[in-house]
Amino acid sequence: MPPRHSPPEALLTTLSATRGRSDRLTHTEHLPARPARYAPWPDWIRPEVVASAQAMGVRQPWAHQAEAMNLAKSGQSVVIATGTASGKSLGYLGPVLSDLLVGTEARNGRGATALYLAPTKALAADQRRRAAELAPPRVRAALYDGDTPPEEREWVRQYASYVLTNPDMLHRGILPAHARWSSFLKTLRYVVVDECHGYRGVFGSHVAQVLRRLRRICARYGSSPVFLLASATTADPAVTAQRLTGLPAEAVTEDGSPRGPMVFGLWEPPLTENVGEHGAPVRRTATAEAAHLLTDLVERETRTVVFVRSRRAAELVALQTQDQLPRPLADRVAAYRGGYLADERRALERSLHSGRLLGLASTSALELGVDISGLDAVLMAGYPGTRASLWQQAGRAGREAQGALAVLIARDDPLDTYLVHHPEALFATPVEATVLDPDNPHVLAPHLCAAAAELPLTDPDLELFGPSAAPLLPVLERRGLLRRRGDAWYWTRRERAADAVDLRGSGGSPVQIVEAPTGRLLGTVDASAAHTTVHTGAVHLHQGRSYLVRDFDLDSSVALVELADPPYTTSARDITSISVLSTDTTVDWGEGRLSFGSVEVVNQVVGYLRKRISTGEIMGESKLDLPPRTLRTRAVWWSVTEDQLLDADIPPDQLPGAAHAAEHASIGLLPLFATCDRWDIGGVSVPLHPDTGLPTVFVYDGHPGGAGFAERGFQRAVRWLTATREAIAACECERGCPSCVQSPKCGNGNDPLDKAAAVRLLDVLLAGAHAAAEETGRDREAAQDGPDGRHGRHGRDGQAGPDERDGRDGRVAPTHVPDPTEAAQAAAEAADGAEAAARAVEREAGRTTDRPTDGSGPGAS
Ligand SMILES: [Zn+2]
Numbered sequence: 001m002p003p004r005h006s007p008p009e010a011l012l013t014t015l016s017a018t019r020g021r022s023d024r025l026t027h028t029e030h031l032p033a034r035p036a037r038y039a040p041w042p043d044w045i046r047p048e049v050v051a052s053a054q055a056m057g058v059r060q061p062w063a064h065q066a067e068a069m070n071l072a073k074s075g076q077s078v079v080i081a082t083g084t085a086s087g088k089s090l091g092y093l094g095p096v097l098s099d100l101l102v103g104t105e106a107r108n109g110r111g112a113t114a115l116y117l118a119p120t121k122a123l124a125a126d127q128r129r130r131a132a133e134l135a136p137p138r139v140r141a142a143l144y145d146g147d148t149p150p151e152e153r154e155w156v157r158q159y160a161s162y163v164l165t166n167p168d169m170l171h172r173g174i175l176p177a178h179a180r181w182s183s184f185l186k187t188l189r190y191v192v193v194d195e196c197h198g199y200r201g202v203f204g205s206h207v208a209q210v211l212r213r214l215r216r217i218c219a220r221y222g223s224s225p226v227f228l229l230a231s232a233t234t235a236d237p238a239v240t241a242q243r244l245t246g247l248p249a250e251a252v253t254e255d256g257s258p259r260g261p262m263v264f265g266l267w268e269p270p271l272t273e274n275v276g277e278h279g280a281p282v283r284r285t286a287t288a289e290a291a292h293l294l295t296d297l298v299e300r301e302t303r304t305v306v307f308v309r310s311r312r313a314a315e316l317v318a319l320q321t322q323d324q325l326p327r328p329l330a331d332r333v334a335a336y337r338g339g340y341l342a343d344e345r346r347a348l349e350r351s352l353h354s355g356r357l358l359g360l361a362s363t364s365a366l367e368l369g370v371d372i373s374g375l376d377a378v379l380m381a382g383y384p385g386t387r388a389s390l391w392q393q394a395g396r397a398g399r400e401a402q403g404a405l406a407v408l409i410a411r412d413d414p415l416d417t418y419l420v421h422h423p424e425a426l427f428a429t430p431v432e433a434t435v436l437d438p439d440n441p442h443v444l445a446p447h448l449c450a451a452a453a454e455l456p457l458t459d460p461d462l463e464l465f466g467p468s469a470a471p472l473l474p475v476l477e478r479r480g481l482l483r484r485r486g487d488a489w490y491w492t493r494r495e496r497a498a499d500a501v502d503l504r505g506s507g508g509s510p511v512q513i514v515e516a517p518t519g520r521l522l523g524t525v526d527a528s529a530a531h532t533t534v535h536t537g538a539v540h541l542h543q544g545r546s547y548l549v550r551d552f553d554l555d556s557s558v559a560l561v562e563l564a565d566p567p568y569t570t571s572a573r574d575i576t577s578i579s580v581l582s583t584d585t586t587v588d589w590g591e592g593r594l595s596f597g598s599v600e601v602v603n604q605v606v607g608y609l610r611k612r613i614s615t616g617e618i619m620g621e622s623k624l625d626l627p628p629r630t631l632r633t634r635a636v637w638w639s640v641t642e643d644q645l646l647d648a649d650i651p652p653d654q655l656p657g658a659a660h661a662a663e664h665a666s667i668g669l670l671p672l673f674a675t676c677d678r679w680d681i682g683g684v685s686v687p688l689h690p691d692t693g694l695p696t697v698f699v700y701d702g703h704p705g706g707a708g709f710a711e712r713g714f715q716r717a718v719r720w721l722t723a724t725r726e727a728i729a730a731c732e733c734e735r736g737c738p739s740c741v742q743s744p745k746c747g748n749g750n751d752p753l754d755k756a757a758a759v760r761l762l763d764v765l766l767a768g769a770h771a772a773a774e775e776t777g778r779d780r781e782a783a784q785d786g787p788d789g790r791h792g793r794h795g796r797d798g799q800a801g802p803d804e805r806d807g808r809d810g811r812v813a814p815t816h817v818p819d820p821t822e823a824a825q826a827a828a829e830a831a832d833g834a835e836a837a838a839r840a841v842e843r844e845a846g847r848t849t850d851r852p853t854d855g856s857g858p859g860a861s
């Protein structure tokens, strides 16, 4: 057995050399050590700040930190998008604290102020500690969140110069009471938006409107703060920053922090003897494979953390590993399930650091709250969803000298499978962008109400809120929410307008899940997901335990459940139809076409299947009597002609399976380009769609009004559909499996699916795209950019990859300007929501997720 602390390379070789695993390691990436690049302290940084930083061991800033400091000082909004642990906070704290220090010399001791926003309370608290370490006590930093006692709040408003809070508190607490914050807002110099890649989708769109409200109020008090954003490395950080704040931002992306060497393995578990739906081969699960690898690593006394997606999986990996190890070693493996008390977390840290504990299986809860670094190896059972999380997890491994090992183990789905066979998607320029759509009228309407309640809205204000604002106002007036007097719009209700919107909700009141015998509330599920997940008879998993839904009461929005352990899972069957409301943009791809616009999706859950857990075999089907639901949202869709089908050798009987398979795989791959997950989006494929008159595949945002995901798909369509084609073609299964074209949330029971015809269909579509690109004189490279490539310009150094082009000069891809009738319709719905919410008591905050179903259209079933 190799000695303890084998170099990572040797460890990986050993793992793949034993037990017939030679073909599972699909790629080894050597990430060389990166030396530090330093820059001098800018001379305007206050000596007190430099002295505290030096006392903490920072002798000089890294180059990217100094670059960010100088941009901020020049009054330029800036987004720092560098790696984990690259000291982004010093980049913004340098200018913020220096200016606040200067401000303490003003007569009232508060000549300058700054606001810090974090997505969570915990992060804000952590940042307060950091600011306190760097700043002399006369910079008064204070937390302001739901836990701040009332007597302290007054002090914060009057005296604090650095206020740390979250967007929810800004929206509900600070902006509506801006008069009481006037002295703070008057001198507001900086707004720090930390972890800004977290502001994505509907939540991100809401936060973007909250920031616009903040900018409007500041302008009224005579201030115009500079925005300093910190982001994980993503594609187009400057574009995201501009969408979020509405201001042009400069991106700082050249990371000057040092990094130890790392060996990164990509790993694909083997196919098993088991068969799944329609006889498809299934792979060994990523968690089972992780348990095997963890066993080998612990035997070699390698300190390892395995990241999994659920608490149940954490327990399974720990148990399986313990079973596979001899006794004394088995006791050195544990599961971490989150929700631990501070003492327990510290004890866990100590055991890992001392080496008493060798193997830990954990949910990503570990990312917050436990300091684990300097491990020998990190295993990731399944792609954690974004590159930011991937690097955050992998970054737990590594001590300077030895280097570190990280292994990504693929789950049985198209995205993971694609990634372990396309390392460039992980290790080259990032392709995924943080996506949001602040112009969504459903998001905007309640913020216009909140803004009008803060200060009457005037016509010049509308520009700030974007092109959707003007058509919305008359609708909100007709609903009795706003009234125009003179040249301004006023909020007319007695209720607080800000209470009408929950930044983290996604519309509709959530369904409560109640345990039948005890009446205990187990949790909630989003209204949009309820029909498919908690219908009567559904098996519902909650924190690793399984429940059977006894009754789903639509009127009271309650699902009564009881603890049960049936030998099956359930999956809903539904019928989905989609119609095009308006088309914003269409691009001709040879004979084929690609479009983006507004759609109406009507979905009805009609029954469900029971599938035996052990074999995946269908045990039976039951009917359900649920009403259809309508969703108005944004979609990207593509069509091909009959001639193209002939060229691709796809006869009519293969078409439904080809389109359906292409749709499933494309939904699986979109998260590679936009920070969504496959449950945020849905799809419909139709052999002959009445609105296009052609075979058409739609992919739509699962949230009312859209969240920007479909739009990103439209912008990166060539790359996205090329990756989709690759994922299907490369899968070693014969006729389709969960790694390529089967979907875990298919409303049609994954039927029909035709893997081979799907590849031919995408080939003929993409051939049209490339031909069109050549015809219009654009090179193939530009075609890779998707339809918005023509808006882009090269980065300032002329070397930016295609994905970065439209970011550097601050130009943003055009967002939709809804046509007036559509906007009015959307606003009417949005206003209904605002009205209902205004009557309701303050809703409990908490992130909810939409789970749109996907399904083929009526003609495809
Ligand atoms: Zn397959």
Ligand SMILES: [Zn+2]
Residues within 6 Å of the ligand: 660, 664, 743, 745, 746, 747, 748, 749, 750, 751, 854, 855, 856
């Ligand atoms: Zn499907």
